[in-house]
Amino acid sequence: MTATETLPAVPVAEPIPADLRVAVLGVGLMGADHVARLHRRISGARVAVVSDAAADRAGQVAAEVPGCRVVPDPLAAIADPEVDAVVLASPGRFHEEQVLACIERGIPVLCEKPLTMEAGSSLGIVRAEDAYTARTGRRLVQVGFMRRFDPEYAQLRELIASGAIGEPLVVHCAHRNPAVPPGVTTESIVQDSVVHEVDVARFLLGEEIAAVTVLRPRSTRHAGEGLSDPLLVLLETTGGRMVDVECFVSTGLAYEVRTEVVGEDGSAMIGLGQGVVRQSAGPAGAVRSTVIAPGFRERFALAYDLELRRWVDAARRGTVDGPGAWDGYAAQAVCAAGVEALRTGRRTEVRLESREATQS
Numbered sequence: 209m210t211a212t213e214t215l216p217a218v219p220v221a222e223p224i225p226a227d228l229r230v231a232v233l234g235v236g237l238m239g240a241d242h243v244a245r246l247h248r249r250i251s252g253a254r255v256a257v258v259s260d261a262a263a264d265r266a267g268q269v270a271a272e273v274p275g276c277r278v279v280p281d282p283l284a285a286i287a288d289p290e291v292d293a294v295v296l297a298s299p300g301r302f303h304e305e306q307v308l309a310c311i312e313r314g315i316p317v318l319c320e321k322p323l324t325m326e327a328g329s330s331l332g333i334v335r336a337e338d339a340y341t342a343r344t345g346r347r348l349v350q351v352g353f354m355r356r357f358d359p360e361y362a363q364l365r366e367l368i369a370s371g372a373i374g375e376p377l378v379v380h381c382a383h384r385n386p387a388v389p390p391g392v393t394t395e396s397i398v399q400d401s402v403v404h405e406v407d408v409a410r411f412l413l414g415e416e417i418a419a420v421t422v423l424r425p426r427s428t429r430h431a432g433e434g435l436s437d438p439l440l441v442l443l444e445t446t447g448g449r450m451v452d453v454e455c456f457v458s459t460g461l462a463y464e465v466r467t468e469v470v471g472e473d474g475s476a477m478i479g480l481g482q483g484v485v486r487q488s489a490g491p492a493g494a495v496r497s498t499v500i501a502p503g504f505r506e507r508f509a510l511a512y513d514l515e516l517r518r519w520v521d522a523a524r525r526g527t528v529d530g531p532g533a534w535d536g537y538a539a540q541a542v543c544a545a546g547v548e549a550l551r552t553g554r555r556t557e558v559r560l561e562s563r564e565a566t567q568s
């Protein structure tokens with residue numbers, strides 16, 4: 209089992225559709241952005257259907273895209289014969305049923321994170337997709353871990369792989385949001401926000417996470433009632449490397465996502481708006497200031513574009529070219545341990561099935 213599985217290219221069994229007809233389910237903040245991207249910036253696909261629990265919202269978004277229909281029932285949208293592929297940006301609690309319906313119909317799905325709300329249901333998706341793959345040779349599920357498509361993260365991974373900073377030992381992460389919507393809980397900070405660092409750690413280091421510890425520093429006065437914010441999360445990998453994450457979701461400032469990898473022979477950092485910054489001796493006392501993005505839509509705009517473009521291209525070839533169901537499951541298993549660690553205050557081991565066992 210590897211943390212970043214390379215999915216096999218599979219032969220194209222059916223003709224490639226001239227334009228992939230996409231249904232976008234859930235057209236709130238992320239879904240509406242995905243519709244706009246597919247409509248304006250991504251070739252080879254068109255938004256044929258949108259579906260949302262809020263009918264007026266679906267109507268407004270569909271009105272922006274010529275030829276786009278509203279299908280109010282999300283499962284009917286997935287079953288629609290004029291839909292070739294699905295983007296899921298509905299709330300996480302609906303992902304399990306909707307992803308399983310896509311697998312059942314044998315159509316590609318890009319599912320926003322989290323894959324599902326619990327590790328067990330994510331594992332169910334891994335198994336359902338494996339069964340489909342055993343019959344057809346095709347993969348269907350991609351999970352919206354868009355940071356993997358961000359040029360800075362991609363370069364950082366290449367730098368590590370090149371050996372330029374030696375064996376990576378420790379990773380320091382900061383994940384700061386200016387604010388979060390009402391209803392966010394301390395557990396959901398782990399499941400909804402820290403989940404990105406969990407995937408980044410697996411992506412950069414190529415190892416699974418073995419154990420999680422969560423500490424609660426003094427909370428900001430801006431935190432909502434009962435919310436522990438910030439959190440400090442320590443992830444230990446199977447190879448003995450450690451990743452610390454400061455996750456602070458109500459800073460009141462801007463969107464800051466930084467990752468620094470410390471290796472045996474040097475260190476490198478991203479998230480400063482300057483590409484990959486390697487440590488070097490510079491002029492003493494030099495102070496450089498950078499502008500930080502107001503939110504994730506701005507910081508990761510290019511990553512979302514590349515994510516969708518690669519998904520469309522791969523779906524038209526009958527394959528998946530990005531984080532898959534296993535990555536979604538592995539991240540959920542770590543978050544489940546994180547939520548337990550939060551509750552008990554103790555270091556908690558991650559319970560992860562072996563990849564080989566799930567395939568047998």
Ligand SMILES: NC(=O)c1ccc[n+]([C@@H]2O[C@H](COP(=O)([O-])OP(=O)(O)OC[C@H]3O[C@@H](n4cnc5c(N)ncnc54)[C@H](O)[C@@H]3O)[C@@H](O)[C@H]2O)c1
Pocket residue numbers: 233234235236237238239259260261262265282296297298299300302320321322352353354400504
């Ligand atoms: N990758 C990222 O950086 C990123 C950023 C934000 C959100 N997300 C993820 O995207 C998803 C959506 O988040 P959002 O911020 O856009 O939320 P949102 O609340 O803005 O939008 C969700 C939409 O789904 C609709 N909806 C409710 N029930 C539905 C159902 N059963 N089927 C279809 N639609 C339904 C709601 O009416 C709403 O319009 C979540 O999974 C979230 O974690 C990812």
Ligand SMILES: O[C@H]1[C@H](O)[C@@H](O)[C@H](O)[C@@H](O)[C@H]1O
Pocket residue numbers: 385388400401404457504
């Ligand atoms: O749902 C959002 C989204 O995933 C963002 O990328 C992340 O920065 C936020 O913390 C989270 O709440």
